[in-house]
Amino acid sequence: MEGQTSNPWLIAIINMTIVFGVLIVLGWIMKLIQLFDQKFAGTK
């Protein structure tokens, strides 16, 4: 668990990349849920 880096720029860049990446993937998942709902579940 103990991390290695203490370079502020590296922490900032990696962290922002992960935050954007996770939230972009979450957006795709939302789209998939919507598509699934329209195709199969058909709830209102």
Next chain:
Amino acid sequence: MDAFIVALMSVWNDSGFAAFTAGNAIMMVVGIVLLYLALAKGFEPLLLTPIAFGCILANVPKTGFDTDPGIMQVILYGINNEVFPPLIFLGVGAMTDFGPLIANPKTLLMGAAAQVGVFISLIGALFLGFDVREAASIGIIGGADGPTAIYLTMKMAPHLLGAIAVAAYSYMSLVPLIQPPIMKLFTSVADRRIVMEQLRPVSHFERMVFPVVTTISISLLLPPVCSLIGMLMLGNLFREAGCLDRLSDTAQNSLMNIVTIMLATGTGLTMKAESFLNYQTILIICLGLVAFAGGTAGGVIFGQIMKIADGGKTNPLIGSAGVSAVPMAARVSQIVGQKANPGNFLLMHAMGPNVAGVIGTAVAAGTMLAMIGPAPIK
């Protein structure tokens, strides 16, 4: 007569007055000022009042709060072992409508962009001499998310908890004053007048599946924040299920109020003179403001990018809500937008980045924990 004087001296020596220092007096004044701001000026009174009172209590010498069993030990246990922040998130989840975010997933990106304030402040803190864990804890103030700030600080730099919590909650209460000038700086009047299309209706199925899928995906990636994200989404599931009204009601009212009292009082109890009255606290207060302003600017600038990308359909003002501070930041977007165009209703649109900001701050905290690691146990 001698016996009387000896008894009197004994009472004096056992009293708090004998160990009362100038630092304790200053911190009590700080507590009273915070009480004034909370009760007379209305700055986050639900949080600042117990914080301020806890600060006063913490500076009464010889109370034994740290050593003797009792309610204060229970409260401090909840603070030291990160019990309260996830419970607060349970209530936040139960109170928050995720519908606007599900209806417009693009707003997730604004929540991500607003985290830039966290890293501006982190870099600033490192250059000012804080170590990397302290800098990460200071940076998270920019997330404008009190429970996450407390959670991360207790794991990485527990000695800074008082200053960081006070800075986070103070700036959150000042969102209506801090954000509008920055929002206006990065937008034109024409931008602020943009009326956004009505959001699509979100089905019950989507509302039910979203919290479950989000919990699984984020928790698998970032296990250190599983308790925060998990409780946020569990609270939201209570809200949306339709058959869990009793649990939802408890999570967003009774439980939320009880935990708020304990969390805020416990935060105040960490504001002892010896750990609070130093140069670092002043730096933390300043860096917190930088983080907040940077996050607001990051969100609005990303809103501008989205406006250009979608041909002018997005009002960039909703980007500022990406700093979390649910729902106050979204209300600020609404107020600033309505001042430019009285027919503009941005509140629901701004709730998307607002909720995304909560998730984004938790992800940022989890990533920092994974990269840097928690403070070594002494």
